[in-house]
Structure formats: C-alpha cells, structure tokens
Amino acid sequence: MINFGPSGFCEDFAAAGHKKSEEMPEWLESHGLSAYEISFTNGINMSDEKCVLLGKLFAEKNITLSVHGPYYINFANPDPTMIEKSIGYIINSLKKMKLLGAKRLVFHPGALMKQSREEAHARVMSNLKLLMERIDDQHFDFDFQICPETMGKHGQCGTVAEVAEMCSLDKRIVPTLDFGHINSFGQGSLVTEQDFANVFDTLKMYIGERYHDVHIHFTHIEYGPKGEVKHVLADNNPQNFGPDFEPLAKVLKDYEISGEIISESPGHQTRESVDMMKIYQNA
Numbered sequence: 001m002i003n004f005g006p007s008g009f010c011e012d013f014a015a016a017g018h019k020k021s022e023e024m025p026e027w028l029e030s031h032g033l034s035a036y037e038i039s040f041t042n043g044i045n046m047s048d049e050k051c052v053l054l055g056k057l058f059a060e061k062n063i064t065l066s067v068h069g070p071y072y073i074n075f076a077n078p079d080p081t082m083i084e085k086s087i088g089y090i091i092n093s094l095k096k097m098k099l100l101g102a103k104r105l106v107f108h109p110g111a112l113m114k115q116s117r118e119e120a121h122a123r124v125m126s127n128l129k130l131l132m133e134r135i136d137d138q139h140f141d142f143d144f145q146i147c148p149e150t151m152g153k154h155g156q157c158g159t160v161a162e163v164a165e166m167c168s169l170d171k172r173i174v175p176t177l178d179f180g181h182i183n184s185f186g187q188g189s190l191v192t193e194q195d196f197a198n199v200f201d202t203l204k205m206y207i208g209e210r211y212h213d214v215h216i217h218f219t220h221i222e223y224g225p226k227g228e229v230k231h232v233l234a235d236n237n238p239q240n241f242g243p244d245f246e247p248l249a250k251v252l253k254d255y256e257i258s259g260e261i262i263s264e265s266p267g268h269q270t271r272e273s274v275d276m277m278k279i280y281q282n283a
C-alpha cells in the first residue's frame with residue numbers, strides 16, 4: 001500500500017481559506033490523500049500540546065505522518081561538538097514524533113565540506129552508529145524509523161548506494177528515496193523504467209527484502225552541472241526537468257513497493273500528490 005500526500009501547506013490550501021495545521025487532515029481527506037510530512041527543517045518549534053492535538057486529528061483521518069528533520073543536521077562534520085548537535089536534533093525530533101504519532105524521520109545525512117566523498121561518507125557511517133547508540137540510551141517506547149535522504153547536489157552525501165549502505169547499519173534506518181534529487185545528481189539519469197528499477201536493485205544489495213518498504217519524495221527538480229538547482233512544478237516545465245512519475249509508478253507495482261510518497265512541489269503539493277495517486281492507480 002502506498003500513501004500519497006504533501007509536505008507542508010500549499011497555495012491551494014491557503015486559497016481555499018485555510019490557515020492552520022488543524023485544518024490539514026480534513027483537507028487531505030477531501031482530496032483522497034493519506035500521508036502528510038511535517039517540516040521541522042528550520043527548527044523544532046512545535047509545542048508538545050500542539051503535537052498531541054495534531055496527532056489526534058491526523059489519526060482520526062487515518063493519515064500517516066512523517067517529519068522532516070532540521071537542515072542543520074550534518075553527520076559528515078569533522079567537529080565532534082557539531083555531531084553532538086546533530087544527534088540532539090534527531091533525538092528532539094523523535095520526542096515530538098512520539099507525541100504526533102509520526103513514524104518516519106527524514107534527514108539530510110551530511111555535506112562534504114572540504115572532504116572527499118569517501119571520507120565524508122565514512123564519517124556519516126561511523127556517526128550514524130553513534131546516533132543509534134544514543135537513541136538506544138533514550139529507551140523510546142514507540143515504533144520509529146530514521147530515513148536518510150538521497151541528495152541532489154554534488155557537495156552533499158547521499159547517493160543511492162551511500163544511503164543504502166547507511167540503511168544496512170540498523171533495521172530502524174530506512175531510505176528516503178528523493179527521485180528528483182537522484183535525477184538531478186545524475187544530470188537527468190532517471191528516464192526509463194529500468195533506470196528506476198536500478199534504484200531498488202541497488203537497495204536490495206544492501207538491505208535485502210527491506211527494500212519493499214521505503215519513504216519517497218517525488219518532485220520535478222531543475223539541475224545544473226553541480227546537480228540540484230531548485231524544485232519546479234511538474235506542469236510548468238518547458239525544459240522538461242524531470243523525472244516523470246509514470247515509469248516509477250509501473251516499477252512501484254512490479255517491485256511491490258509500499259510506503260509514503262510525498263510531494264515537495266513549490267506551491268502545489270496537494271494537486272501533484274493527487275495527480276501521482278491517479279497515475280499510480282492506473283499503472
């Protein structure tokens with residue numbers, strides 16, 4: 001089963017007169033959507049009371065919640081005090097997620113800074129091991145997954161193989177496959193069904209049958225020589241920066257993939273989620 005839904009508020013939500021997160025569950029239900037991603041990308045500022053309230057409202061509509069962790073997280077940073085901060089952002093996000101009833105925490109694994117890709121990846125791997133020990137120390141009593149994301153810029157950690165290897169560390173680490181990022185990193189590498197299938201084949205080499213249940217971000221993204229430039233609309237896309245969803249929809253069915261597909265379209269996340277859901281249903 002795949003749940004489709006937006007990340008955050010979109011222009012259509014505001015145009016319909018909505019202003020508050022409390023109104024989001026009903027809005028999503030009215031569009032037939034069943035996933036939503038809450039953004040802590042610029043900080044973890046939601047009060048505990050609001051987390052509990054939103055958790056209840058989303059649960060009533062059977063909407064699966066995920067959280068996007070702060071952009072400041074960087075497990076490739078050579079400075080140990082900065083690693084402690086990244087660990088803190090993850091643990092504080094998980095505390096809010098318990099109150100929200102959210103299961104998946106998306107995060108950007110790290111930036112190369114001045115290191116080689118190999119050196120930065122090795123740091124991310126050892127720091128994620130440390131992170132899982134620190135998470136164990138918290139004795140969280142709820143079901144959660146932390147989900148490193150495939151990234152679109154050449155200066156960031158998170159190729160498909162790198163994320164797959166991160167996920168091999170612990171069963172609670174599950175990939176966020178951002179196909180717009182993968183396509184941007186590879187200068188338009190996702191075109192055919194086989195291109196998309198290769199992503200899942202790579203995952204399978206590292207995490208075996210766990211590849212069937214993943215978190216997905218899907219948005220058209222403009223790219224340049226260094227990878228991702230910016231998110232663009234799927235339907236206002238004269239240069240055809242991709243990728244297109246149709247070939248992925250077919251592969252999702254062939255490979256029996258389940259999980260959430262989140263749209264990060266600039267302004268029209270709900271509409272693009274509905275469009276993807278229809279393409280998937282007809283694939």
Ligand SMILES: [Zn+2]
Pocket residue numbers: 068106107108149
């Ligand atoms: Zn992200």
